Amino acid sequence: MANGWSLLVSVIFIAAFCAVAWFASPKGENQTVWRSTLILSAWSCWLMWAITFLAQWHPLIQPQRGDLRPEYNGGPVKGESFF
Amino acid sequence: MAAGKDSLFRSADMTLTQLYVANEIGREVVSALGELGVMQFRDLNPDTTAFQRTFTQEIRRLDNVERQLNYFRQQIERNGIGMRPIYDFTNNMAAPSASEIDELADRSQSLEQRIHGLNESYETLKKRETELTEWRWVLREAGGFFDRARGQTEEIRQSIDSSDDAPLLRDVEQANGSTDAPQQQSFSVMNIGFVAGVIPRERMGAFERILWRTLRGNLYMNQSEIPDPIVDPEKNEEVHKNVFVIFAHGKEIIAKIRKISESLGASIYNVDENGELRRDQMHEVNSRLQDLSNVLGNTKRTLDAELNQIGRSLAAWMIVTKKEKGVYQTLNRFSYDPARKTLVAEAWCPTNSLGLIKSTLQDVNDRAGLSVPTIVNQIKTSKTPPTYNKTNKFTLGFQTIIDAYGTAKYTEVNPGLPSIVTFPFLFAVMFGDLGHGFIMTMAAAAMIYWEKPLQRGKQDELFGMAFYGRYIMLMMGIFSMYTGILYCDIFSKELSLFPSMWQWNFPEGYDPEKDGVITASRVEGYTYPFGLDWRWHETDNDLLFSNSYKMKLSIIMGWAHMTYNLCLSYINARHFRTPIDIWGNFIPGMIFFQSIFGYLVFCIVYKWSIDWYAMGEQPPGLLNMLIYMFLSPGTINEKLYNGQGAVQVILLLLAVVQVPILLFLKPFYLRWEHNRARAQGYRGIGENTRVSALDDDDDDEGGHSAHANGRPSVESEMDGAAMISQDLDDEHEEFEFSEVMIHQVIHTIEFCLNCVSHTASYLRLWALSLAHQQLSKVLWSMTLANAFGMGGATGIIAIFVFFTVWFFLTVAVLVVMEGTSAMLHSLRLHWVEAMSKHFIGEGVAFEPFSFQLMLEEELTELK
Numbered sequence: 001m002a003n004g005w006s007l008l009v010s011v012i013f014i015a016a017f018c019a020v021a022w023f024a025s026p027k028g029e030n031q032t033v034w035r036s037t038l039i040l041s042a043w044s045c046w047l048m049w050a051i052t053f054l055a056q057w058h059p060l061i062q063p064q065r066g067d068l069r070p071e072y073n074g075g076p077v078k079g080e081s082f083f
Numbered sequence: 084m085a086a087g088k089d090s091l092f093r094s095a096d097m098t099l100t101q102l103y104v105a106n107e108i109g110r111e112v113v114s115a116l117g118e119l120g121v122m123q124f125r126d127l128n129p130d131t132t133a134f135q136r137t138f139t140q141e142i143r144r145l146d147n148v149e150r151q152l153n154y155f156r157q158q159i160e161r162n163g164i165g166m167r168p169i170y171d172f173t174n175n176m177a178a179p180s181a182s183e184i185d186e187l188a189d190r191s192q193s194l195e196q197r198i199h200g201l202n203e204s205y206e207t208l209k210k211r212e213t214e215l216t217e218w219r220w221v222l223r224e225a226g227g228f229f230d231r232a233r234g235q236t237e238e239i240r241q242s243i244d245s246s247d248d249a250p251l252l253r254d255v256e257q258a259n260g261s262t263d264a265p266q267q268q269s270f271s272v273m274n275i276g277f278v279a280g281v282i283p284r285e286r287m288g289a290f291e292r293i294l295w296r297t298l299r300g301n302l303y304m305n306q307s308e309i310p311d312p313i314v315d316p317e318k319n320e321e322v323h324k325n326v327f328v329i330f331a332h333g334k335e336i337i338a339k340i341r342k343i344s345e346s347l348g349a350s351i352y353n354v355d356e357n358g359e360l361r362r363d364q365m366h367e368v369n370s371r372l373q374d375l376s377n378v379l380g381n382t383k384r385t386l387d388a389e390l391n392q393i394g395r396s397l398a399a400w401m402i403v404t405k406k407e408k409g410v411y412q413t414l415n416r417f418s419y420d421p422a423r424k425t426l427v428a429e430a431w432c433p434t435n436s437l438g439l440i441k442s443t444l445q446d447v448n449d450r451a452g453l454s455v456p457t458i459v460n461q462i463k464t465s466k467t468p469p470t471y472n473k474t475n476k477f478t479l480g481f482q483t484i485i486d487a488y489g490t491a492k493y494t495e496v497n498p499g500l501p502s503i504v505t506f507p508f509l510f511a512v513m514f515g516d517l518g519h520g521f522i523m524t525m526a527a528a529a530m531i532y533w534e535k536p537l538q539r540g541k542q543d544e545l546f547g548m549a550f551y552g553r554y555i556m557l558m559m560g561i562f563s564m565y566t567g568i569l570y571c572d573i574f575s576k577e578l579s580l581f582p583s584m585w586q587w588n589f590p591e592g593y594d595p596e597k598d599g600v601i602t603a604s605r606v607e608g609y610t611y612p613f614g615l616d617w618r619w620h621e622t623d624n625d626l627l628f629s630n631s632y633k634m635k636l637s638i639i640m641g642w643a644h645m646t647y648n649l650c651l652s653y654i655n656a657r658h659f660r661t662p663i664d665i666w667g668n669f670i671p672g673m674i675f676f677q678s679i680f681g682y683l684v685f686c687i688v689y690k691w692s693i694d695w696y697a698m699g700e701q702p703p704g705l706l707n708m709l710i711y712m713f714l715s716p717g718t719i720n721e722k723l724y725n726g727q728g729a730v731q732v733i734l735l736l737l738a739v740v741q742v743p744i745l746l747f748l749k750p751f752y753l754r755w756e757h758n759r760a761r762a763q764g765y766r767g768i769g770e771n772t773r774v775s776a777l778d779d780d781d782d783d784e785g786g787h788s789a790h791a792n793g794r795p796s797v798e799s800e801m802d803g804a805a806m807i808s809q810d811l812d813d814e815h816e817e818f819e820f821s822e823v824m825i826h827q828v829i830h831t832i833e834f835c836l837n838c839v840s841h842t843a844s845y846l847r848l849w850a851l852s853l854a855h856q857q858l859s860k861v862l863w864s865m866t867l868a869n870a871f872g873m874g875g876a877t878g879i880i881a882i883f884v885f886f887t888v889w890f891f892l893t894v895a896v897l898v899v900m901e902g903t904s905a906m907l908h909s910l911r912l913h914w915v916e917a918m919s920k921h922f923i924g925e926g927v928a929f930e931p932f933s934f935q936l937m938l939e940e941e942l943t944e945l946k
Contacts, residue, residue: 002694003610032090033478033503040504045565048512049613051639052569054691055363056584057610060702063585063622066600 004057007050014046086101089435093658094493096434097468097929099125102444103458104426108451109417110181113410113932115447120933122430123469127418135417144188145408151191152401158198163389166394168539184407187400201386204887208379209316214350215372217281217324220309221352222365224326225279229356230307276337277330277356282349284308284323290347294329297339303330328354394526406934413932429462431469431929437461468493471646471929480555481506488914490926494658496651498918505644507555509912511562512640513851513905516859518574519898520563522781527556559906569614570852574893575859577617584611585618629856636689636926642684644917649673652921667749670831671741676838678734678741683709686723745831750824757818833919841916847860848907856903862892 018039025034089095100122104112116122128136159166211937252889284288287306294302305328312321312452315431327349329340344351355361417426419568432440444457474482484506491497530537530553542550549556571578585603593601603618615632619625649672656664695702703721711720716735717728870878870885 003608006610006612025549026437029089029473030475032092035499036092037503040501041562044504044508044562047640047643048566048569048636051636052610052614052632053610054688056616057691058694058696059605059628060695061624061628062605063603063616063618063628064600064624065587065603067621068587068589068601071327077197 006053010046010050014042017042089433089473091472091474091482091497093495093497094470094472094491094926094929096494097431097471098434098437099462099464099466099468100430100432100437100440101460101462102428102430103423104417105453105455106419106424106426108447108453109414109426110410111447111451112444112457113413113486114406115443116440117409117413117932117934117937119436119443120931120935121436123438123929123931124413124416125429125431125940127427127429128416130337134413137417137419137752138411138414141411142415144410145184145404145411146871147407148188148191149401149404151195152397152404154195155191155198155390155397156401158202159390159397160392162390164387164390164394166397168398176332179488184403185632187403191400193390198386198389198393201382201389205379205382205386206316206803208375208382209314212372212375212379213313213316215375217350218352219365219368219372220324221279221326221354222361222368224307224309225328225354226361227307228328229358229361275330275332276334277328277354278337278340278344278351279326279328279354280344280349280351281309281313281324281326282344282347283908284325286347286349287325287327290344290349293343293347294340297332297343298336301331301336302340304328305330348871377844391851402938405938409932409934409937420733430932433471433473434932453706461768467927469929470494470926471931472497472499473612474499477554479505480552480711483551484555484910484913485918486928487916489922489924490928492923492926495655495923495926496658496921498648498651498913498922501651502913503558505647505917506909506913507558507562509640509644509848510559510905510909511566512636512848513908514559514563514855514902515566515570515852516572516574516855517564517567518572519564519859519893519902520560520567522558522560522561522894522898523563523902527553531557559902571615571620572855572856572859575856576616577615577620580614582606582609582614583610583618584609626853630853632851633852634846637845637848638680638842639843640682640913641916642680642846644845644912645676645805645841645920646673646681648920649676655923663749663752667752668745671744671748672834675738675741675745677837678738680842681840682731682734689935690723715765742831742835745834746827750820753818753823754820788848837919841919844916845912847906847912851905851908855897855905858901859893859897862889862897866892 004008021038021042022035025038102112110413133139156166291304294304306325309324309326312323314320315322327344329344331340341351353364356363414426417428419425420427441459444459448455448457470490472491478499481503482497485491485497485499485502511520514523526549534553537550567573568578568580584606586606587602589594589601589602600623603622615629619628649669652672653665653669656662656669683705686708690702690705693702701721703723707720708723711718712731712735716732719728719731739907866885866889867882870881873881
């Protein structure tokens with residue numbers, strides 16, 4: 001579902017969002033505020049997401065637990081998710 | 084200068100205007116401009132004291148009206164009468180005409196007299212009422228004494244027999260003994276006088292002691308407490324009092340007693356010893372009290388009605404008076420040209436508002452039917468215009484954060500604009516939790532939804548602050564929810580939105596007691612798409628992973644934030660047309676910063692992007708890499724990529740080379756430029772007047788001003804005629820190389836050291852987010868986790884109780900307290916780490932003459 005290409009896709013998505021935000025911002029004296037806020041928010045959020053994604057892309061350590069019961073095998077959500 | 088559209092990006096273009104206003108309509112013009120609220124009038128009579136100014140008389144008169152209105156307000160508050168709120172008026176208040184003001188002044192004068200009279204008579208009546216009440220008590224209690232005294236003649240006589248050194252009582256005995264038949268023996272016959280009165284209870288002890296000492300025991304005293312407190316009409320407070328009756332022998336002693344009691348604040352009342360007469364007195368007092376209370380009621384009703392009437396329009400009057408006073412104070416800043424009968428004013432206003440101002444003035448002129456137009460001149464000046472960032476209710480809070488640090492220089496990049504995002508976002512990196520963010524968002528949304536009623540209500544200090552920053556809170560809450568999802572935290576619990584990238588593989592017949600820790604294995608070719616994988620929650624090595632992740636996150640965020648802000652200094656240099664700031668400050672600074680910390684960020688990202696286990700290599704430690712990059716350049720212990728040694732040496736050299744560039748390029752360039760200008764025969768206009776002009780020290784820009792002065796001096800020579808009241812003592816400073824050099828040395832040292840310390844400072848993002856997460860985990864495990872462990876009826880009650888505790892603590896500690904601390908850290912990151920990269924400051928805030936602002940400031944207490 002998610003691999004290295006996600007980074008590229010997300011950059012394109014954010015760039016597209018910024019372009020839309022730039023042109024679709026309501027005209028008037030608050031246009032600058034709209035543009036700056038939307039675009040800066042988009043890149044801040046993307047940066048944070050990208051860092052989180054990169055950190056887990058090639059993880060160096062695996063989760064370890066000593067308090068699981070064998071019945072838990074597979075976990076409460078096996079394979080499938082909410083979505 | 085062609086004014087573009089004003090935006091929050093930089094402060095508005097300002098123009099210094101000169102107004103020529105016909106004397107007759109000066110008041111109307113200023114009042115109309117006050118409604119507009121876009122002009123800051125300069126004081127043209129700075130040498131005149133407040134008393135010598137033209138409109139001092141009017142201001143005094145308005146002060147008096149204001150005092151009267153305040154008196155009404157006090158009276159209204161004292162009598163607990165409701166006032167019509169100020170919000171019924173503010174919007175539709177047209178500027179008052181002169182006759183209205185006169186009428187108001189007269190009216191409040193007469194009203195004051197009336198209220199004063201009413202109050203006075205009310206107080207006199209009240210005093211009489213108190214006296215009568217006290218007298219009634221005295222009559223009642225003293226009557227009791229007399230009756231008792233009569234009944235106890237036997238006892239008295241006996242007590243006298245037993246103690247024969249009581250001369251006073253011997254008289255009583257003798258008197259009684261001689262005429263023993265009629266019980267109704269008069270005291271006067273016995274030559275015994277008495278004093279009756281009322282005294283505050285707490286003075287009773289002192290009173291008794293003093294009497295005893297001065298009269299050496301020659302008295303017989305009776306007292307009783309009045310059960311109801313008596314209201315003192317002057318101070319309007321309740322006092323407990325005692326009735327006393329003192330019997331003594333001889334006129335002189337009685338006179339002494341009277342004096343003592345009066346000096347101690349007792350009131351003495353006339354009581355007749357005859358029972359019949361006393362009864363008559365009692366009747367009389369009662370009927371007088373009756374009448375008095377009728378009159379009192381009437382007076383009170385009239386007073387209340389009057390105050391009610393005033394209260395209905397008092398707020399409007401106060402607004403009118405405040406406005407009028409503001410107008411005259413502004414008019415006092417104008418200078419008067421007696422030859423042409425005009426008022427001359429100078430004012431700063433946003434260039435974009437000039438049209439509005441002109442049309443407003445035209446309107447005023449038309450209304451007054453005056454043929455002489457009001458003239459608005461634009462003046463060219465070398466004065467620094469004030470900094471004006473027009474805000475709305477959304478941006479106001481953010482701009483306040485920036486302005487609290489310092490006023491930006493005129494038209495420099497305003498950090499308030501990016502801080503709309505960066506401030507709440509950095510906050511959210513520290514505060515990341517979906518649940519806590521949600522609570523904050525809801526609180527902010529509620530404050531925004533009920534904005535109007537909340538604004539009008541009384542706010543205490545803490546709530547007032549939160550309310551002022553409600554839009555900041557909203558942004559903080561929204562971003563916290565986002566970072567909460569990325570951290571995979573909701574009230575410290577995990578959030579399993581997507582299938583995990585880890586699965587637990589239990590060995591056959593796994594027993595946690597025996598087999599111990601098991602390690603999850605990766606789902607092949609799948610990375611958790613959004614945020615941290617929830618399988619990390621509650622693992623043994625959770626912190627190992629999240630600390631490494633959050634530390635790197637902080638470094639990258641800090642690098643991005645600082646780079647962004649460093650770029651703003653480039654925009655500033657472009658805007659102020661000082662290319663030397665680009666070549667001498669921005670570019671070397673940027674190279675220095677990027678070749679060390681940009682490289683670090685690159686390494687972090689590079690290390691993440693490489694699948695080290697697939698390559699079969701050991702991942703290098705980045706911290707050691709950075710340290711050895713400085714300690715032993717060129718030698719690589721753990722390889723990150725090929726050719727790493729050479730790259731690092733080049734980067735290090737690049738960084739080192741920037742230091743002398745930073746140090747010397749700008750000062751030497753400025754010196755060269757200065758010398759060239761001198762060689763061509765230009766001189767700063769300040770220089771020749773310097774001998775006589777006042778030495779002004781308001782400019783420590785050093786090199787800038789000398790450079791900048793070259794241009795305006797050319798202009799000002801051409802427009803010399805327009806510069807009427809111009810000042811030669813501003814902004815002109817001789818170029819002094821040593822000062823520029825020292826300034827630049829400080830800047831260089833600061834910049835280079837700060838690159839290191841500021842990057843480290845961003846690690847607070849990690850520290851606070853770690854603390855926040857751990858604290859919420861502890862809170863959960865101490866409260867709700869325990870409750871979930873219980874069963875049966877206890878469990879039900881425990882869950883209820885613990886939930887309350889948990890929720891209350893979550894809001895109080897995790898949202899309010901932690902939120903405040905994260906906010907302060909975010910504030911610091913903006914003020915210190917970010918703004919030091921580009922902020923020039925040194926601006927003067929624009930303070931327009933605006934009725935709206937004035938009323939907001941002054942009438943908050945009327946809420």
